[in-house]
Amino acid sequence: MKTEEVDHVKMSSISIEQSAISVPNLGIHSVPLPPKKTTLQKLKLKLTEIFFPDDPLYQFKNKSLRTKIILGFQFFFPILQWLPTYSLQLFRSDLVSGLTIASLAIPQGISYAKLANLPPIIGLYSSFVPPIIYSVLGSSRHLGVGPVSIASLVMGAMLSEFISPTDEPVLYLKLAFTSTFFAGLFQASLGLFRLGFIIDFLSKATLIGFMAGAAIIVSLQQLKALLGITHFTNKMQIIPVMYSVFSHKNEWSWQTIVMGISFLVFLLTARYISSKKPRLFWISAAAPLTSVILSTLLVFCLRSNGDKIAKIGQLPEGLNPPSINMLYFQTAHIALAAKTGLITGILSLTEGIAVGRTFASLENYQVDGNKEMMAIGAMNIVGSCSSCYVTTGAFSRSAVNYNAGAKTAFSNIVMATAVLVTLLFLMPLFYYTPNVVLAAIIITAVIGLIDHEGALRLWKVDKLDFVACLCSFLGVLFISVPSGLALAVGISVFKVLLHITRPNIVTLGNIPGTQMFNSIERYKNASRIPSFLIIGLEAPIYFVNSTYLQERILRSIREEEDMIKSNGDPMLKYVVLDMTAVTAIDTSGIDTINELGKSIRNRSLELALVNPVGSVMEKLHKSKVLELFGSNNGVYMSVGEAILDMTTSKKVDGLA
Numbered sequence: 001m002k003t004e005e006v007d008h009v010k011m012s013s014i015s016i017e018q019s020a021i022s023v024p025n026l027g028i029h030s031v032p033l034p035p036k037k038t039t040l041q042k043l044k045l046k047l048t049e050i051f052f053p054d055d056p057l058y059q060f061k062n063k064s065l066r067t068k069i070i071l072g073f074q075f076f077f078p079i080l081q082w083l084p085t086y087s088l089q090l091f092r093s094d095l096v097s098g099l100t101i102a103s104l105a106i107p108q109g110i111s112y113a114k115l116a117n118l119p120p121i122i123g124l125y126s127s128f129v130p131p132i133i134y135s136v137l138g139s140s141r142h143l144g145v146g147p148v149s150i151a152s153l154v155m156g157a158m159l160s161e162f163i164s165p166t167d168e169p170v171l172y173l174k175l176a177f178t179s180t181f182f183a184g185l186f187q188a189s190l191g192l193f194r195l196g197f198i199i200d201f202l203s204k205a206t207l208i209g210f211m212a213g214a215a216i217i218v219s220l221q222q223l224k225a226l227l228g229i230t231h232f233t234n235k236m237q238i239i240p241v242m243y244s245v246f247s248h249k250n251e252w253s254w255q256t257i258v259m260g261i262s263f264l265v266f267l268l269t270a271r272y273i274s275s276k277k278p279r280l281f282w283i284s285a286a287a288p289l290t291s292v293i294l295s296t297l298l299v300f301c302l303r304s305n306g307d308k309i310a311k312i313g314q315l316p317e318g319l320n321p322p323s324i325n326m327l328y329f330q331t332a333h334i335a336l337a338a339k340t341g342l343i344t345g346i347l348s349l350t351e352g353i354a355v356g357r358t359f360a361s362l363e364n365y366q367v368d369g370n371k372e373m374m375a376i377g378a379m380n381i382v383g384s385c386s387s388c389y390v391t392t393g394a395f396s397r398s399a400v401n402y403n404a405g406a407k408t409a410f411s412n413i414v415m416a417t418a419v420l421v422t423l424l425f426l427m428p429l430f431y432y433t434p435n436v437v438l439a440a441i442i443i444t445a446v447i448g449l450i451d452h453e454g455a456l457r458l459w460k461v462d463k464l465d466f467v468a469c470l471c472s473f474l475g476v477l478f479i480s481v482p483s484g485l486a487l488a489v490g491i492s493v494f495k496v497l498l499h500i501t502r503p504n505i506v507t508l509g510n511i512p513g514t515q516m517f518n519s520i521e522r523y524k525n526a527s528r529i530p531s532f533l534i535i536g537l538e539a540p541i542y543f544v545n546s547t548y549l550q551e552r553i554l555r556s557i558r559e560e561e562d563m564i565k566s567n568g569d570p571m572l573k574y575v576v577l578d579m580t581a582v583t584a585i586d587t588s589g590i591d592t593i594n595e596l597g598k599s600i601r602n603r604s605l606e607l608a609l610v611n612p613v614g615s616v617m618e619k620l621h622k623s624k625v626l627e628l629f630g631s632n633n634g635v636y637m638s639v640g641e642a643i644l645d646m647t648t649s650k651k652v653d654g655l656a
Helices: 003-018 039-051 065-076 079-085 088-115 120-125 129-137 149-160 169-192 196-201 204-221 223-227 238-246 254-276 278-301 331-362 369-384 395-403 410-430 435-447 452-461 463-478 481-501 546-567 587-602 614-622 625-629 639-648
Strands: 144-146 392-394 505-510 517-519 532-537 574-578 606-610
Touching: 065 079, 079 129, 088 120, 088 144, 088 149, 088 278, 088 395, 088 410, 088 435, 120 410, 129 144, 129 369, 129 410, 144 395, 144 410, 149 169, 149 204, 149 331, 149 435, 149 481, 169 331, 169 369, 204 223, 204 238, 204 435, 204 452, 204 463, 204 481, 223 238, 223 254, 223 435, 238 463, 254 278, 254 435, 278 395, 278 410, 278 435, 331 369, 331 392, 331 395, 331 481, 392 395, 452 463, 463 481, 505 546, 517 532, 532 546, 546 574, 546 587, 574 639, 587 606, 587 614, 587 625, 606 639, 614 625
Parallel strands: 532 574, 574 606
Antiparallel strands: 144 392, 505 517, 505 532
């Protein structure tokens, strides 16, 4: 090495050493091996991290037997945590909030049941039993339980594609209850076996596109009631729906159109007022029930001239009849019921947990995801045996519940009691309720699912996420609801695989005046260290990306040598791999490190590894790959230490 090059390397090492603020006298430290563990201990630790990341048993440690029994009951029945200290003041708050969400739940229950092509009374049944079950087993204080638009839409779309709800209403109803049973069984199993990470495959980008597409499809389907059309397609794609609208112009009813537009404007205005002034949340909450009451009175007064306005008709009075005898497990349709239950179960579970965690974060308390899965699953299993279809925590009800001042899950019991009174005594009042008002309520509710700001944010931040969102949106609109969801999930999984198989590799430079090394592309003031190529690996090294990483690193070396040659800089002598972000490695990855070391030595270069994490370091040590790296095994705690050691040792000609 020329004298001026040696001086240049020396000065670079000195500047790195002197730039350390907290460690002025920088020494060389070997990377310690992690504590030795047996294979059984490692397996136990790994399984614990996968299935029990929240360590649910920590609260039982160092407790007496009596305390453990009490905590055990409270763990499985969260109602026992707050019921012993329940007070009159809490009851007042829950009473107000419970009655408030009941005014929303009753019209929504009827509307969403029609959305699922089920008898309207099923929606009220589903607003009675499940909330009581959840109040005993659920861990959220603010979750308002009942039917939701997305699950109703998906169930209606999937079942009606094969079974006509008008031609075979009994079979359709049986499959709806059976799908609900499968949904609950799946949800409870996820919670019981702590497999909640499965629902994480529904990314936010996927859900934004799916919900927007579903909201538009739901809204277009309501044109049947808004226009007074009698014959309408059961298909859920945008083209058949629009064709059905304009091919039946002769069925349009101006009376229905006027009433529908009037109440739609009223509901949207109430929603707008509440969104602008959150203190007036009760306006939006009371608007659906107010619309039902006013429209029912109007149709009743005009009953002699209102035959062109379709009405709900007679609804049966009384409590939920048992439906366990209607669960349908025959071979012919069990696959359809299971598939419908699986998809609606995942969607409703995702919405319920997301809503529960949202309001829990506002009040600074924890919602146990696995408890929520078991609670939602249990209420759907019980619901399927008591004439209910898929239910979960609804965002609209939960928002009203929270704003109305709910303190505990007792507000769900109050809501269920109000629904009970309705089922027992108020059913005849719904006879003249027009279908067009229910359609207006549904449209108003699903419009809030269109998150255009979220879609724009995806476009700005991550184009691939936006593609997943767009595919989900277009798939729902033009193919089908399940296919659109499956397409979006597939794209999200492809994105994950793409990041794993083609991980990011960056060239690092020193930030002047510091010991920090960052990407020279991201930080313009980061400077290269003469004779060094410092590469940062930002992913685990597995069999799916090991070959790519090896080729990519060797290409970076060739590019660096070409740039040095063209610029006349000091020749490349050292390659440093910063493995701080390499969280795991397998045997293929170890072979890659081995082959990489040989290739680099064949080019008369030295290779060093920086800061491999415990499990990676352990595997490298056991494989004896590090023995090929010479003194110190070529492994350092930091990039600065690697540079200092490699430039001041005998590895550099002319330096002692």
